[in-house]
Structures are given as C-alpha cells and as structure tokens.
Amino acid sequence: xxxxxxxxxxxxxxxxxxxxxxxxxxxxxxxxxxxxxxxxxxxxxxxxxxxxxxxxxxxxxxxxxxxxxxxxxxxxxxxxxxxxxxxxxxxxxxxxxxxxxxxxxxxxxxxxxxxxxxxxxxxxxxxxxxxxxxxxxxxxxxxxxxxxxxxxxxxxxxxxxxxxxxxxxxxxxxxxxxxxxxxxxxxxxxxxxxxxxxxxxxxxxxxxxxxxxxxxxxxxxxxxxxxxxxxxxxxxxxxxxxxxxxxxxxxxxxxxxxxxxxxxxxxxxxxxxxxxxxxxxxxxxxxxxxxxxxxxxxxxxxxxxxxxxxxxxxxxxxxxxxxxxxxxxxxxxxxxxxxxxxxxxxxxxxxxxxxxxxxxxxxxxxxxxxxxxxxxxxxxxxxxxxxxxxxxxxxxxxxxxxxxxxxxxxxxxxxxxxxxxxxxxxxxxxxxxxxxxxxxxxxxxxxxxxxxxxxxxxxxxxxxxxxxxxxxxxxxxxxxxxxxxxxxxxxxxxxxxxxxx
Amino acid sequence: xxxxxxxxxxxxxxxxxxxxxxxxxxxxxxxxxxxxxxxxxxxxxxxxxxxxxxxxxxxxxxxxxxxxxxxxxxxxxxxxxxxxxxxxxxxxxxxxxxxxxxxxxxxxxxxxxxxxxxxxxxxxxxxxxxxxxxxxxxxxxxxxxxxxxxxxxxxxxxxxxxxxxxxxxxxxxxxxxxxxxxxxxxxxxxxxxxxxxxxxxxxxxxxxxxxxxxxxxxxxxxxxxxxxxxxxxxxxxxxxxxxxxxxxxxxxxxxxxxxxxxxxxxxxxxxxxxxxxxxxxxxxxxxx
Numbered sequence: 001x002x003x004x005x006x007x008x009x010x011x012x013x014x015x016x017x018x019x020x021x022x023x024x025x026x027x028x029x030x031x032x033x034x035x036x037x038x039x040x041x042x043x044x045x046x047x048x049x050x051x052x053x054x055x056x057x058x059x060x061x062x063x064x065x066x067x068x069x070x071x072x073x074x075x076x077x078x079x080x081x082x083x084x085x086x087x088x089x090x091x092x093x094x095x096x097x098x099x100x101x102x103x104x105x106x107x108x109x110x111x112x113x114x115x116x117x118x119x120x121x122x123x124x125x126x127x128x129x130x131x132x133x134x135x136x137x138x139x140x141x142x143x144x145x146x147x148x149x150x151x152x153x154x155x156x157x158x159x160x161x162x163x164x165x166x167x168x169x170x171x172x173x174x175x176x177x178x179x180x181x182x183x184x185x186x187x188x189x190x191x192x193x194x195x196x197x198x199x200x201x202x203x204x205x206x207x208x209x210x211x212x213x214x215x216x217x218x219x220x221x222x223x224x225x226x227x228x229x230x231x232x233x234x235x236x237x238x239x240x241x242x243x244x245x246x247x248x249x250x251x252x253x254x255x256x257x258x259x260x261x262x263x264x265x266x267x268x269x270x271x272x273x274x275x276x277x278x279x280x281x282x283x284x285x286x287x288x289x290x291x292x293x294x295x296x297x298x299x300x301x302x303x304x305x306x307x308x309x310x311x312x313x314x315x316x317x318x319x320x321x322x323x324x325x326x327x328x329x330x331x332x333x334x335x336x337x338x339x340x341x342x343x344x345x346x347x348x349x350x351x352x353x354x355x356x357x358x359x360x361x362x363x364x365x366x367x368x369x370x371x372x373x374x375x376x377x378x379x380x381x382x383x384x385x386x387x388x389x390x391x392x393x394x395x396x397x398x399x400x401x402x403x404x405x406x407x408x409x410x411x412x413x414x415x416x417x418x419x420x421x422x423x424x425x426x427x428x429x430x431x432x433x434x435x436x437x438x439x440x441x442x443x444x445x446x447x448x449x450x451x452x453x454x455x456x457x458x459x460x461x462x463x464x465x466x467x468x469x470x471x472x473x474x475x476x477x478x479x480x481x482x483x484x485x486x487x488x489x490x491x492x493x494x495x496x497x498x499x500x501x
Numbered sequence: 502x503x504x505x506x507x508x509x510x511x512x513x514x515x516x517x518x519x520x521x522x523x524x525x526x527x528x529x530x531x532x533x534x535x536x537x538x539x540x541x542x543x544x545x546x547x548x549x550x551x552x553x554x555x556x557x558x559x560x561x562x563x564x565x566x567x568x569x570x571x572x573x574x575x576x577x578x579x580x581x582x583x584x585x586x587x588x589x590x591x592x593x594x595x596x597x598x599x600x601x602x603x604x605x606x607x608x609x610x611x612x613x614x615x616x617x618x619x620x621x622x623x624x625x626x627x628x629x630x631x632x633x634x635x636x637x638x639x640x641x642x643x644x645x646x647x648x649x650x651x652x653x654x655x656x657x658x659x660x661x662x663x664x665x666x667x668x669x670x671x672x673x674x675x676x677x678x679x680x681x682x683x684x685x686x687x688x689x690x691x692x693x694x695x696x697x698x699x700x701x702x703x704x705x706x707x708x709x710x711x712x713x714x715x716x717x718x719x720x721x722x723x724x725x726x727x728x729x730x731x732x733x734x735x736x737x738x739x740x741x742x743x744x745x746x747x748x749x750x751x752x753x754x755x756x757x758x759x760x761x762x763x764x765x766x767x768x769x770x771x772x773x774x775x776x777x778x779x780x781x782x783x784x785x786x787x788x789x
Contacts, residue, residue: 072571072586254572267575291630291778293727 018050018449021442028181028439029451030095041098041499048214049093054447057092060210061444064092067206073198075487076257088199089492091443094207095454095474099221102470102498105177105184108368109458110466111358113173116189116345117462118361120169123149124159124341143360144353148377151428152350153398154192154343156306158313162330162341165240166464169339171233172301173460174473177368179439185369187455189354191346192338193303196473197459198261201226201268203495204471219500223471227268229461230301234269236463237335238298245298245335247271248288250279252304252320262303271301276308281324286334299335300325306340314340348397348431349375371436377428385432386423389416392432394423407483409435438483443476443494453477455485456496470498508667511657513545515668518653519646520557524548546604547597559611563589578625581618588614633723637774640715641767647676647699647709648760648767655757658692669695676707696756701746709763710746716770717743723778731777738773742766 025034031042038046049057065087068074074085122136139146149155174194176187204223208215231247238245249271251262266273272288279297280287287294302309308318313326328334344350352373355366374381385392394406406419423430440451458472474496475485485491517524525548552558556565567589574582592611600607626632650672658664670690673679676699686694703710720739725732745763 069590070583070587072574072582254568259571263571263574273575289781291634291726292724 018442021449022451024440026181027437027451028179030097030179030439030441030454039096041501042096044218045094045096045214048211049442049449057444058447061092063210064090064206067209068202071202072260073202074260076255076259088487089478090203090206091445091452091476091492091494092207092210093442093444093449094211094495094497095441095456096497096499098499099470099501102221104367105458106468106470108184108186108366109173109175109460109468111362111364111367112175112186112189112354113170113460113462113466115354115357115361116173116191117164117167117169119357120339120342120345121164121167122361123155123344124169125161125163138357138360141360143356144350148349148353148375149344152344152347154306154341154347156341156344158326159339159341164339165237165332165335168237168462168464170342170345171237171337171462172230173462174457175460177456177458177472178371178436179456180437183369185371185436186354187371188348188351189346190457191342193305194457194459195258195261195303196457196475197226198264199493200459200469200471200473200496201264203473203493207495218497221470221498221500223469226459226469226471227265229467229469230265231269233461233463233467234299234301234335234337236465237337239332239335242298246288246296247299247301248274248279248297250274250276250300250302250304250322252308256303258303265301269301276304276319276321279322279325281322281328284324284328284331284333286322286325286328297334299337301337306343309336309340348373348395348399349377349428352431371433374432375428376423376430376432379427381432382423382427382430385430386420388432389420391435393435394419394430394432397429397431403489407435435483438477438485441474441476441494443478445478450480452480453483453485454494472496508665509542511661511665511668512671513542515650515653515657516549518656519649521649522555522557543597543601546601550600551592551596560592560595563592573631576631578621578627580621580625584614584618584621588618628722630723633719637716637719637723640712640719641771643707644709644712644716645764645767647707647712648764650675651696651699652757652760652764655760664692666690672699676705678705678707681705700756700760713742713746713763726777726781728777728781731773731781735770735773735777738766738770742770 021032023029023032023034023036031039031046033039052060068087068090074087076085119138122138126136135146136149138144139149170191172194174190174196176190177184178187179185200223234247235245247269249262249266249269251259251266251273253259253275256262263273272278272290274288278289279300280289280294282294286297286300288297289295304320307315308320310321310323310325311318312323314321325334325336326340329336329340352370352375355370358364358366374385376382376385385394388408389406390408390411392406392408394408396404399405406415408416411419438453438455441454442449443452445452454474454476456472456474458468461467461469474494475487476492476494477483477485477490478492479490482490487493513524525544548555548558550559553561553564555561563585567585570577570582570585588611591614595607622635626635654668654672657668669692670679673682673690673695678698681702682690682695682698685698698705698708700709702708703714705711717739720735726735742763745759745766
C-alpha cells in the first residue's frame, strides 16, 4: 500500500531557478533522483531551463498559453446559466521519459488491451446461459464473479451473441497511468470514448515551437503522426471487402465539451465530421447526407456514448444517434469504433480483475500493475474501507472526472461520516484505493519551478495490430499538494517527451 | 465635429431603420441641446457596437461568426479560423467606455480585420461547394443590406420631405464609390445618380448589380442538389432575381418597390437553396 504523506520536504539549492524546488523522498520526482541528482535523460532540459532568465521562461510560458488561446483550443463547461469556454492551463516545461521506460509501458499497455479485447469477446460473443452454463469462460471458470459483469450498468445485453470484427472491441484506448516510487500503475482504462489526444498534439506543437533549441538538440520521439496511425487503424476495421472506406467522425455536436477534439481529429484523418442527423440507415447500410445527395459510410469513429447512439436500441429519446445504426453494425455493413458495450471492461469494479484477465487469457504475468483496489461489495473490503476512510480514496463505481470521490486525508470527519452512510446503503457502488504518492514534475508557476503531481494518458490503437504513438497527454494537478489532475477541477496539462536513447 | 443635430439624428435613424431595430429607449427623439445628443450617441454607439443582445451589433456579429466558424473549422482554412478568432479575442472584453476616446481608430481597425479575413479566405480556402456557399451568402447579405440602407434613406427623405445631400454622400463613402461617382457624374451629389450607381453599375465592386452577378456565378459553380425539381426552382428564382436588375430592366420607375422586390427574391432564393441542398426530402433520394 502506498500512502502519500508530507514528509518534511528539503530544499534543493544548487540551481538558480530551482532554489525553492522541494524534493520529498517518498514521492517520485520525474526530473530529480531522491538525492537531488538530475536524472540523466533530463540533464539537457535542466541545463536549458537554468540557462534561461526568469523573464525568458515567463515569456515562453506566456507564448505557450497564448498559442492555445489564439488557436481556440478550448473545452466547454456548461453551467446552469451559460456555457463557459475554457482553455486548459498548459505548463511549458515538458515531462521527459527515457525510451527504455516507454518500451516497458508500451509492452504493458499492449498486453493489457489484448486481454481486455479478449475479455469483451468472451463476455459478449457466447450465447446467454443460466447458472454458468453457456456463460463466458472467464465467469464459468470462476475468475470473475458473474454479478460483477452482468450487474455492471455498462454491460449491454443488446450486444449479447455479437462477435466484434477481428475481435476488436476496443480500437482506441486511453489508459491513465501514474508513477510512484514502486513503479508504474494503471489507474484506469478508458475504453469507451477516451479524449485528450488533441492536447497531446497541441501541447507538442506549442512547446516545440517555443523551446526550439532544446527540442532540436534532443532526440524526442514524434507524436504528430497520430492522425495517420489512427487512420490506418480505422481502415483496418472497415467491413470485409471494403478497399477504400469512407470514414466519418460522429460527434454529439458543438455543445459537447470535447467538440474541439472531434473537429481536430476529423481534420487529422481527413474524415467528415457528422452529427446523428447527418446520417441515415437505408436497407441496412449507413449513408451520410451531403449537399449533392447521399454517400455510403463504411467506418464510424463515434464520440457519442452507447446510450445515445441508436434510439431504436438504446435510449429512445436520443436525438444524437442514428435510428437503425446498430442493425447495420450487426449485419457487418458498417464498423463502429469503439464497439458498443466496451464500458463493461472499464467499470471500476471490473478494473480490479484486469490483472487476472491477463493471466487467464494470455497465460502471462501482467507487465503493468493495478492500483490495489478493494471492492466494497465484498463485506471484508467494506469493513476495511470503513475502518480506514481517513487514509483511503473512495470512488463510486460509475463516477468519472474526479467527481463524487472522497479523498480521505483531505476530508473532514463530517464528510467521512456522510460518505460512510452512503457506502453502507449501497456497498456495491463503491471501491477504495490507497492514496497514491503520484510522481511530481517541475512546473513553472509564479516565476518559480515547483513540483506538481502528474499522471499520464497514452493512447493505444488496435485495428488488426496494436500501435502506440510514443507520447501521451500528461495531466498536472496545478494546486500545490493536490492530487486531482482533472481539467474540470483545476487540472492542467504539459507536453510529454519520450527521449530516444 | 460640428454637425447639425438634425443630420446626426437622421444618420442614426437610417442605421436603425436599415437593421429594423428599435433604438434604446424605444425611439430616437430630436433634441435641441448638444449635451443630450452627445449622451445619446454614446448609448446608440454602444448599442450598435457592443450590445450583447443586439444581433446586429459588431460584437455579436463577430461572436456569431466565430461560433459558426468554430462549428465548421474543418471546412475552412486554419488561417481563416485564426484570423477570425484573433479579431474576436480583441473585442471580446471591450465595452464602449474602452473606445470612446478615439472611436474612429477602433472602427478602422475592426474594418481592417474584416478585410483581412476576406483576403485570407480568398487566398486560402479550397474552392469546393463550401467556398461557393460562403460567397453566395456574402453576396446575398450584401444585396440585402444595400437594399435596406437605400430603402431606409428613401423612407427618411419621404418622411421629412427634404433631400440631404450629405446622407447620399455618406452612402457613397460607405460603398467605396465616391471617386467613381465623381468621375462618372460630378462632385455634386444627386440622389438619383447615386441610386443608379449603387444599384445598376456592374463595375462597381459593391453595387447591387455586381452582388447579384456574383450570386449567379457562384450558383453556376455549385454542384446541383440531389433533387432535380428543387434545382430547377433555384434556377428559376435566380433568373427572376437577375431580371430585376439586369441592364434592360427599367430602374427609373418605382425604385422603392424594386428594392423591396430584390430583398424578397433574395430571401426566396435563400429558402430554395436550403431546400435543394440541405433540407431535401430523403424519399426523393435514391440511396447509393
């Protein structure tokens, strides 16, 4: 168990700009070893940062932030009154990782996605059975309890008996990783409509153009070809026999908070950006209406949630989807990326079983570890969680975006009491995890370099093979001491460089 | 600037009449005191420039243009987006108090930004249907704005019973036509001649005739919509509109009625185009 504690920090004093940079041996620092020595792969970055005057660094920071504003790279938060168009705060200091570490991550992420796709195929493709008979193998063999899967709100009965083309349920995955002194751990797998990849590319563009000398002098792996790789992946998933597929990106529309990303990705892959009302199904095929008539569509990269994708199958009140889309999909006339129903595999309860999935389907030991997770549906885990609330992070199984969770050490006795009541009322809705000492990375804040907690979301693409662009969206908790990196709650982002050795 | 109050009054009134909007307070009242007029100008300029709820204010036009562009970013060039976004960001947080010490420089800069955007669009946008629709929209809006301004001027004159040469001169300036008018006619501003130039001269870049020619050219460049009957309706409407201002048509008759008909035909063409290219009935379509 990894408990984040504030052990009397000491001050690193040898560099001008890092005079007040605090190191804490209990927290992994991305730039410095525990004794204050600079990590080898960061030495060039450190030299550059300490060479620059405070004024120059401030100017770089301003230019990076301004480039987001000028290009309109925004996300929208909708309140009761009106929409608030926001710009994610970007820090100009990149986070660096040596290629050897990245290779380790790449192998672990590939392994994990392979297991998750096998799990989804196992869960959905078999015929429904009772009492375990005809049940998915993994349930039948007792690796994961039936109620964890079938009781999950994201389990889609409508997908029962369906086998995804090429076994690829999840073609685009954004996995959240954290680093501690114990190594990398997976915080969660985002298997439905993961977002953030546009920030990976926008951060790179902004930082690269403002730290030109450093970038040119460093051997940084490129990420700007992500669109090409995504396009190859989508083409691989085109219906059988379709040589030159027409691909569209289906967005919920301009009011969606991630609309910028939808527009950006459509542009990157040369696809039309469409809304549900632009598509229709005729005789089991999907068509896009344009100004000259209808055009057949072969692959849909959908950024609309399962619930809204087809009102004939899922929510009947949905105006965002396309009536008849699921029928066309099941007939193999159009590909949906990602497949509906993948949410069952990134549910917070199912998450706890992913290492077991790796062992079960691949007969391998997981390369990447999970965060130690207790499922409050189990009486002993509930009891442990209630007894140690002040030391744990408790999350709702269906929660996301950092909302609705309890961070024990930062909570009041009243908040813990209220939360405990809710947990006792519906234990299956909660999981608990230790408070992790997320690694920290230097950020330029108020004219100084200060450490802030970070996580990492690389994007894994899988068509008929797996591809990972060597980069990620690195999120930062901008408030001193905060562990919440979500952009909707004061988080920011920074560029992430994989350094070729 | 020393200008008669009546002239200032009619200037504001014409603007409000042309956009069909009630000024703040419900109506424009003539006053004999300069203090009142100055205070009023501040309010009216604010209403027309920065009022968020006024769909015709400069601020709102920029905001709406940017929002439309945001929704269509993958159909326009990156340079177009950047140009428009930067122009919007400049005025986003401004109010009348920020510009009132030198309002001219604000309007000159704003005009320059609009011209920059137009130039960037012309140089960077792919000449597909998106481009043709953009140009069509511009020509149509330009035609409607010009007819509205001319109508407002004619109505104002009819109401007051007097012709104000300066108002027509202002219209010439607004349409970059002063030098051409001076060359073609004389420095003496005569309303009928101004009307002729602004309506019928096909070589004047901002004339009504030129805008309608531009519409025709763009319509010819556009791929037909999926329904032949709707396409034919568009074609007929285009011919009707063209006939109104073609060189053989008389422009000396009831000019007001002519301008109103041009306005109506523009609206009709807009609706028919929407029906033929966007809201077409799917049952008329053979999917394939």
